[in-house]
Amino acid sequence: MIFQRKNKTTIDDRQIDLVDYARARIRQKKRLYFHFVAFLFASLVMVILNIGLGYGAQIQPFGFPWVLSAALLWVVFLLLHFFQIYVTKRFMNPAWEKEQIKTLVGLQETRIEKIKRKLDKEASLQADAEWHKEESEKPKQRITIIAAAASNHALGKDNKLIWHLSKDLQHFKTLTNGHAVIMGRKTFESMPRALPNRTNIVITRQSEYQAENITIASSLSEALTIAKDDPRPFIIGGGEIYKESMGIADEIELTRVHADFDADTFFPEINSHQWKEVWREEHAADEKHAHAFTFLRYQKI
Ligand SMILES: NC(=O)c1ccc[n+]([C@@H]2O[C@H](COP(=O)([O-])OP(=O)(O)OC[C@H]3O[C@@H](n4cnc5c(N)ncnc54)[C@H](OP(=O)(O)O)[C@@H]3O)[C@@H](O)[C@H]2O)c1
Secondary structure: OEOOOOOOOEEEHHHHHHHHHHHHHHHHHHHHHHHHHHHHHHHHHHHHHHOOOOOOOOOHHOOOOOHHHHHHHHHHHHHHHHHHHHHHHHOOOOOHHHHHHHHHHHHHHHHHHHHHHHHHHHHHHHHHHHHHHHHHHHHOOOOEEEEEEEHHHEEEOEEEEEEEEEHHHHHHHHOOOOOEEEEEEHHHHHOOOOOOOOOEEEEOOOOOOOOOOEEOOOOOOHHHOOOOOOOOEEEEEHHHHHHHHHOOOEEEEEEOOOOOOOEEEOOOOOOOOOOEEEEEEEOOOOOOOOOOEEEEOOOOO
């Protein structure tokens, strides 16, 4: 708060405090002075009464005339009053009090800050522990690529598959049954309809794209978000989507068809530093299968 005086000098709160304090000190000193005068006057009256006129001359506590004992007692009070004003009030003044309050408040604030930091740390550790617990309790999702690729990595031509291998189709059906199947728009259009008993998620940049029994995703990550509750979502092609998902997939279920084909779509190379083969099952060509093929399972290292 600022007070404006007529002569333009300003007095702030601190100065007001000092003025108030000075006034109080002057009042105390005045009181001490009146106390002293009262003492002198009363002592004089008591001396006249006791020693001069002999009032209470027979009362002699500790063997002295009572006036001396009374005056001595009063001197003690007077000294205490003097000490209070010249010593105690001088050092334990409002400035000293403020300093003390500041120091104590500062100490308290430091303590509170320390406790807050400790609590924050504990809360953060607890949240971290809870997150880890939740994460470890969550069944880990295995994103799986499933594909059939020729020896020269061919996948298809003119948006069609190049071979017909019934055991491979059965293998695909068995693995993907009941799961989410994620595919590019072209692969979806290469099929007669959405795959039954599976959640068909079709990735396309066309926001208006529609077809029966499918869910549209505008990116691979959106498709995976849609399939987040599936413990094993399958990425079923084609070439573009396989390429994009090699980095995020955990497993590859690959049918390697042992022949080379003319194609326009190819499976990406499986880098042996990133993937290890964990299972294989070989099938020779027969009357129902024009080509030999091998089921392979790779897991990310
Ligand atoms: N052998 C196998 O196991 C196998 C399996 C599946 C498919 N195939 C063959 O593979 C061929 C099709 O593969 P393909 O590579 O041509 O096409 P695809 O991967 O099936 O689909 C490509 C389309 O997916 C959409 N797309 C891709 N990346 C996207 C992204 N990041 N964000 C949004 N949309 C994205 C685009 O759709 P829009 O153009 O609509 O935006 C793009 O044109 C066919 O011949 C098929 O028969 C083979």
